Amino acid sequence: xxxxxxxxxxxxGLENFLNTVVVVSVKDGRKFKGKLRQYDEHMNLIMEDxxxxxxxxxxxxxxxxxxxxxxxxxxx
Amino acid sequence: xxxxxxxxxxxxGLENFLNTVVVVSVKDGRKFKGKLRQYDEHMNLIMEDxxxxxxxxxxxxxxxxxxxxxxxxxxx
Amino acid sequence: xxxxxxxxxxxxGLENFLNTVVVVSVKDGRKFKGKLRQYDEHMNLIMEDxxxxxxxxxxxxxxxxxxxxxxxxxxx
Amino acid sequence: xxxxxxxxxxxxGLENFLNTVVVVSVKDGRKFKGKLRQYDEHMNLIMEDxxxxxxxxxxxxxxxxxxxxxxxxxxx
Amino acid sequence: xxxxxxxxxxxxGLENFLNTVVVVSVKDGRKFKGKLRQYDEHMNLIMEDxxxxxxxxxxxxxxxxxxxxxxxxxxx
Amino acid sequence: xxxxxxxxxxxxGLENFLNTVVVVSVKDGRKFKGKLRQYDEHMNLIMEDxxxxxxxxxxxxxxxxxxxxxxxxxxx
Amino acid sequence: xxxxxxxxxxxxGLENFLNTVVVVSVKDGRKFKGKLRQYDEHMNLIMEDxxxxxxxxxxxxxxxxxxxxxxxxxxx
Numbered sequence: 001x002x003x004x005x006x007x008x009x010x011x012x013g014l015e016n017f018l019n020t021v022v023v024v025s026v027k028d029g030r031k032f033k034g035k036l037r038q039y040d041e042h043m044n045l046i047m048e049d050x051x052x053x054x055x056x057x058x059x060x061x062x063x064x065x066x067x068x069x070x071x072x073x074x075x076x
Numbered sequence: 077x078x079x080x081x082x083x084x085x086x087x088x089g090l091e092n093f094l095n096t097v098v099v100v101s102v103k104d105g106r107k108f109k110g111k112l113r114q115y116d117e118h119m120n121l122i123m124e125d126x127x128x129x130x131x132x133x134x135x136x137x138x139x140x141x142x143x144x145x146x147x148x149x150x151x152x
Numbered sequence: 153x154x155x156x157x158x159x160x161x162x163x164x165g166l167e168n169f170l171n172t173v174v175v176v177s178v179k180d181g182r183k184f185k186g187k188l189r190q191y192d193e194h195m196n197l198i199m200e201d202x203x204x205x206x207x208x209x210x211x212x213x214x215x216x217x218x219x220x221x222x223x224x225x226x227x228x
Numbered sequence: 229x230x231x232x233x234x235x236x237x238x239x240x241g242l243e244n245f246l247n248t249v250v251v252v253s254v255k256d257g258r259k260f261k262g263k264l265r266q267y268d269e270h271m272n273l274i275m276e277d278x279x280x281x282x283x284x285x286x287x288x289x290x291x292x293x294x295x296x297x298x299x300x301x302x303x304x
Numbered sequence: 305x306x307x308x309x310x311x312x313x314x315x316x317g318l319e320n321f322l323n324t325v326v327v328v329s330v331k332d333g334r335k336f337k338g339k340l341r342q343y344d345e346h347m348n349l350i351m352e353d354x355x356x357x358x359x360x361x362x363x364x365x366x367x368x369x370x371x372x373x374x375x376x377x378x379x380x
Numbered sequence: 381x382x383x384x385x386x387x388x389x390x391x392x393g394l395e396n397f398l399n400t401v402v403v404v405s406v407k408d409g410r411k412f413k414g415k416l417r418q419y420d421e422h423m424n425l426i427m428e429d430x431x432x433x434x435x436x437x438x439x440x441x442x443x444x445x446x447x448x449x450x451x452x453x454x455x456x
Numbered sequence: 457x458x459x460x461x462x463x464x465x466x467x468x469g470l471e472n473f474l475n476t477v478v479v480v481s482v483k484d485g486r487k488f489k490g491k492l493r494q495y496d497e498h499m500n501l502i503m504e505d506x507x508x509x510x511x512x513x514x515x516x517x518x519x520x521x522x523x524x525x526x527x528x529x530x531x532x
Contacts, residue, residue: 012496013521026148027484027526028103040088043500043523044119050151064151065089067119067144070103072482072526075506075517102224104179116164120195126227140227141165143195143220146179178300180255192240196271202303213303217241219271222255222300254376256331268316272347278379289379293317295347298331298376330452332407344392348423354455365455369393371423374407374452406528408483420468424499430531441531445469447499450483450528 025072043068101148119144177224195220253300258282271296329376347372405452423448481528499524
């Protein structure tokens with residue numbers, strides 16, 4: 001990744017994560033691991049083949065939409 | 077589902093869930109299972125034949141409107 | 153109710169509930185049951201002949217305005 | 229009150245309460261009873277001759293401005 | 305104070321309090337007593353000769369800026 | 381400080397504090413003491429030679445950016 | 457750093473931190489240490505070679521996107 005400075009526009013930086021497996025933390029502490037398929041300018045995310053890795057046992061979701069306003073971070 | 081990148085517009089990704097049975101988690105921890113009938117650009121949802129599966133006993137609602145700002149995720 | 157897809161505009165779906173008795177849940181856990189008389193684009197609601205069914209004993213209000221930003225869901 | 233449907237504009241429904249004694253609940257659980265004198269499009273309220281009825285003993289305020297974003301409901 | 309109805313514009317009602325001693329409650333429960341010197345359209349307030357009356361012992365501030373979004377009410 | 385009334389514009393009142401040592405309280409209760417170097421219209425602040433006076437032992441920061449939305453008050 | 461006054465524009469002050477190692481505190485108390493690579497006008501941050509220094513043991517992330525709305529402060 002090359003150093004970049006300020007970027008304007010929707011979903012800053014999410015292009016770095018598209019179609020890769022990411023872990024998304026949401027504000028209530030839950031964590032979701034799966035492939036990032038789609039995002040919009042509010043950082044709403046569509047993930048596929050998702051495991052809610054913070055639950056015991058792990059819950060699986062074929063498709064999940066995570067509300068942007070509820071997301072804390074996205075990591076790879 | 078084909079890989080897609082950034083999409084602009086209202087209700088990103090909710091077209092994937094329309095008229096199917098979904099589980100919606102809201103910020104206070106409640107979960108609602110039912111058919112997604114309608115949504116708007118704030119991610120307000122109208123669901124039909126809904127079971128509040130997080131309550132004991134399960135509460136049923138013929139029709140429910142869930143406020144977009146209160147929604148955490150929508151899964152199928 | 154016929155399947156409908158995305159709708160733009162104020163108070164999405166609230167026309168389904170107008171002038172009927174609804175139960176409104178607000179974010180602090182209180183529940184209000186009464187006739188929905190009016191709403192606006194922020195989902196502020198005016199209800200009439202309202203019972204605060206989550207209080208003991210049940211509190212009655214001739215007229216109540218519920219702030220949209222504080223509402224969690226509206227059910228029928 | 230005649231049935232009305234969707235209304236656009238500032239302070240929806242607050243004209244029903246102007247210059248009457250109302251009880252306002254705010255998000256931290258306090259309740260204020262007094263005459264509603266003024267409001268704006270953010271639902272900021274100016275009340276006169278106010279009793280903070282949730283405090284013991286009841287606190288009195290000649291004039292109070294309640295921040296709209298902190299209000300939960302207004303009842304009569 | 306004459307009955308007034310809906311008013312549009314910044315800082316609704318704060319002209320009633322300018323250059324007088326007010327008590328401002330903020331969302332975390334602290335209370336500040338002092339002279340209101342300045343306000344803006346976000347209800348950010350500048351107060352002078354302020355006592356934080358909710359602290360023990362009372363803390364004094366020559367000048368304080370209270371963030372509008374953090375304010376619950378202003379009373380006189 | 382001369383009495384002033386309503387002012388429009390970014391960072392209302394922060395010009396009173398620029399390049400002086402201030403104490404900034406943030407919403408989670410932490411307090412930062414240092415020189416205010418820069419601010420913007422969201423009340424994001426850049427402070428220099430900062431002591432986090434609410435921590436034990438006191439943490440020092442050469443430079444800190446405090447998010448405007450997280451700030452409660454700024455005092456001198 | 458020279459004294460500067462009010463600045464308008466996106467990501468105020470973040471140019472001071474670009475491509476340097478920073479510690480970012482988020483609202484839930486977690487702290488992330490790593491190189492700041494990118495930011496946008498919502499203060500969304502992309503960091504590289506990140507250590508979540510508030511976790512035990514320390515979690516490492518090759519790349520992380522921290523949501524601007526969830527950030528409390530950025531320090532160097």
